[in-house]
Each structure stands twice: as C-alpha cells, then as structure tokens.
Amino acid sequence: MSSAVTERHVRPSRWLNRNVVAMALTSLLSDWGHEMATAALPGFAAVLAMGPFALGAIEGVADALSSAVKLWAGRWSDRSRHRKAVATSGYVLTGASKALFALAHGWPIILVGRVVGWFGRGIRGPVRDAMLAESVPVAQVGRAFGFHRAGDTIGALLGPATTLVLLAWQQPHEATYRTIFVLTLVPGLASALVFGAWTEDPRPRLRPTIVPVVDDTPSRVSSSAYHRFLSGVALFGLADFAPTLLMLRASAVLTPAMGAGAAATAAVALYTLRNAVEAVAAYPAGALSDRLPRTAVLAGGYALLIVVAAGAAWPVASLVFFAALFALSGVLAGVQDVVEGASIAALVPVHRRGSAYGALAAINGVGDFCSSVVIGVLWTWWSAAGAFGVAAAFAVAGSVVMATVPRSRTAR
Numbered sequence: 001m002s003s004a005v006t007e008r009h010v011r012p013s014r015w016l017n018r019n020v021v022a023m024a025l026t027s028l029l030s031d032w033g034h035e036m037a038t039a040a041l042p043g044f045a046a047v048l049a050m051g052p053f054a055l056g057a058i059e060g061v062a063d064a065l066s067s068a069v070k071l072w073a074g075r076w077s078d079r080s081r082h083r084k085a086v087a088t089s090g091y092v093l094t095g096a097s098k099a100l101f102a103l104a105h106g107w108p109i110i111l112v113g114r115v116v117g118w119f120g121r122g123i124r125g126p127v128r129d130a131m132l133a134e135s136v137p138v139a140q141v142g143r144a145f146g147f148h149r150a151g152d153t154i155g156a157l158l159g160p161a162t163t164l165v166l167l168a169w170q171q172p173h174e175a176t177y178r179t180i181f182v183l184t185l186v187p188g189l190a191s192a193l194v195f196g197a198w199t200e201d202p203r204p205r206l207r208p209t210i211v212p213v214v215d216d217t218p219s220r221v222s223s224s225a226y227h228r229f230l231s232g233v234a235l236f237g238l239a240d241f242a243p244t245l246l247m248l249r250a251s252a253v254l255t256p257a258m259g260a261g262a263a264a265t266a267a268v269a270l271y272t273l274r275n276a277v278e279a280v281a282a283y284p285a286g287a288l289s290d291r292l293p294r295t296a297v298l299a300g301g302y303a304l305l306i307v308v309a310a311g312a313a314w315p316v317a318s319l320v321f322f323a324a325l326f327a328l329s330g331v332l333a334g335v336q337d338v339v340e341g342a343s344i345a346a347l348v349p350v351h352r353r354g355s356a357y358g359a360l361a362a363i364n365g366v367g368d369f370c371s372s373v374v375i376g377v378l379w380t381w382w383s384a385a386g387a388f389g390v391a392a393a394f395a396v397a398g399s400v401v402m403a404t405v406p407r408s409r410t411a412r
Contacts, residue, residue, distance in 0.1 A: 014136075016143075016147065017136070019132065019202065022195065023128060023199060024147055024151025025194050026194045027149075027155060028158075029190045032159045033098060033188030034155075034156075035156045035160050035275065036159040036160070036162050036163050036181075036183065037180070037184050038160075038244060039160035040163050040181065040268075042251065043267075043268070045110075045248075050110075057373055061373075062114035062115050062118040065118060065119060066121055066365050068122070070122045070358050071359060071362035072358070073122060073124075073125070074127075074354045075354065078351060078354035078355050083127045084196070084200070086124070087128050088195050088196040089120075090125075090127070091188075094117050094124070094188060096185065097113050097116040097117030098188065099182050099184060100113035100181075102179075122365075125361050129357040131202060132148060133350075133353055133357075134202045141345040142285075142286035142287060142290035142338065144286070145337075146283035146284070147286070149283075149286070149337050152282075153282055156279070157276045157279055158187075160269075160271050161272050162180075164268050166183075167265055225295075226348060226356070228401065228404065229295060229402070229405050232302075232398050232401035232402035233340065233364065235401055236394070236395060236402070238374075238398075239367075239391040239392070240336075240367055241375045241388075246325070247267040247268070247270065248267070249312050249315070250322045251263045251267040254319065266319060270319075270323060270326040273327060273330070274326040274330040276330065277331055278334040279334075280334070281334030285301070296403065297339050298335065298339045298340065298343065299400075299402040299403035301339065302395060302399040302402055304329075304331055304332040305329075305399075306392050306399065308325050308329050309392035310389070312325065312391075313385045313389045313391075341360075371391060374387070375388065375390070375391060
C-alpha cells in the first residue's frame, strides 16, 4: 500500500465560532443589498416594458456564467492558500454590481449588472462554503450551515423590506427604482469589509501527516451516493425557477383586482414574506439534517416546489393564496440551500470539498439557467400554466431521485 503526504485538519470543538458568526453577518449584509435590487427588478422591468422572456433570459444567462466560475473556483479552492482574498473580492464585485441597474434604460445594462454580480457570487460561493465546512466539527456542519443561511436570509428579508419602505415613501416610479439600486452599495460593500476584517481561513491550521493513498478515496458506496445526489440536484434544478418569475406571476394575476401599482407592491411584500419564512426555516432544517438522513430531508424540501409550481400554474386570484405559495417557497429555500451544503460534508472528503461545492453550485446554476429561460420562453409563447406545469414535473423527478440516494458514512 503506497503512502503520500497529505494534510490533516485540526477542527475547532465548537460549531458556533468567530468564522461562522462573521460569515453569517457577511451574508446578511450581502443579501440585504442583493435582495433590495431583486425585489425592485420586476417593477423596474415593467417600467422599461421588459416581458417575462427578457427577465427570464437575464436571470438565466447570469446564472450560467456564475456556474462556470463556481466550478473553477471550487477546484482552485482545494489547492489554494489564498481563499480569503478571493472570497473578499467576490463580495466586492457583488456589492457594487446592482448599482449598475440605476443606469439602465433597457435590458443590456441590467444583464451586465447581473453578470458582474453573479460572477462575484461565483468566485466567492464555493470558497466560502469550503472554509465554513472546515471551520466546524463534521457532526455539526448542518447547524453551521443553518446558522449561516439564517443570517443570509435575514438580509434577504431586510432587502425587500427596505425596498417596500422606499416604494411606499416615494411611490413606484422610475426614479424611485434607480435610487434603490444606488443604495444597494451601502450593505453590499459593507459585506466585503466584514468578511475581509473578521474571518480567517482555517487552512493554515492544517498540519502534514502520512496517510495511505487509498484512504484519500471515498468508498464505492460514498461515490455512488455522491453521484446520485448530484443527479437529484440537477433534475430539481430544472424546476427551480427564479423567484422574480413567481413575483411576476403574482403581480400579473393580482393586477385586475388591485391595479398595477398595488399588485407590484404586493409582489414585493410577498417576496419579503418568502424571505422571512426562509430565515426562520434555515437553522431548524440544518439541525434536523444533523439528526436524520440529509438526503431524505432534502427530498422532502424538494417536494414543496411541486406545490408551488402547480399553484403558480393554476392560481387563485387571491393575496392569501399567493402568500401561502410564497411561504412554501421560503421553507423550500431554507431546506435546499442549507441541506445541500451540509450533504457535501457528509459525502466528500475534506480535501475535495472545494471541488464538490463548485460542482454543486455549477449544477444548480445550470439548472437555474435552464429553468428560468425555459419558463420565460414557454410563458411568452405558450402559456403560464404550461410553463409552471413543466417545472412541477421536474420537481417530482428531482424529489424522487434524491429520496433514493444511498446512505453513507460521513466523509472525513
């Protein structure tokens, strides 16, 4: 049996530590700015006479670029000792990108802003996730990801809430939307400052040790589980359309009864509700995944999109009905983001997790691209019911595959 020099990670004994708290605060601030812009974008798109196809294409193209970047960043993260600097630069790009929307008079500038922002998210996401997974005990990684996601989602709640206040103060018109986009610079750039000043890369705590080469390779069962897991993620990703499309659907259905301005404001309020529910659901989802098979918890979360997509396909023109849909969407988001990340730590050895997080993010991004673009196209040239019905079918497939992922021991 041959041997090789590798590195053994010296993990802290507590999951709630400085890195976890600092990363949660960073994500809170970053998503505050990001979601301010996201909440305002459908209304701004309507002002600029952009339809569902343009909005879906913008979201999809930005996701596709981000996917390629995430795949590279994840692989690079496994070898680099400069992960913190790269993640910080990603937060800078993301924090500055939404201000570009203020210059837009059509879809091209919005596309550029989305591309810059998602490029930043692409280079920071797998690197940060690998750092987070290495900062906590393996058995408690679900709690750490849940706490981080809760902070992220509190920012996602503050963002649309800020947009709502500004729309109520100045009324939804073009100048108001442009002001909102400029103001995203404040929390966006603050997130980069917090990450750069308060986090530390746990990799310097790695120390060399001699281990057999064969020990570096996951078992056949673990490898099978990992690839089945990615297959489930990929199928579900084809259903996982951007929340802005659900906002656009709610606004369109509610407009005849409420009027265009009130319906647009209601869509932002519903999105705020979704993010509030996600913030509440994130930590319990992570803690539950530390006790139950993570992929079973994830399959249950995936199943919620079946209901959400079916409801969007055949909606009731009721604010209460859409509130229920957006709340279910929030639970799904809390489960999906937390448990997907925690599952990687259970399926992949520590020295390969950067690549695994990159692959996960890339698959999710490709799915987001396909789902957003396809739904935009089907909605425009066929019907909204057909578009969201197709999403529901893919959600069924993804949930079924994830439920069949074999259990494996936690990868070390």
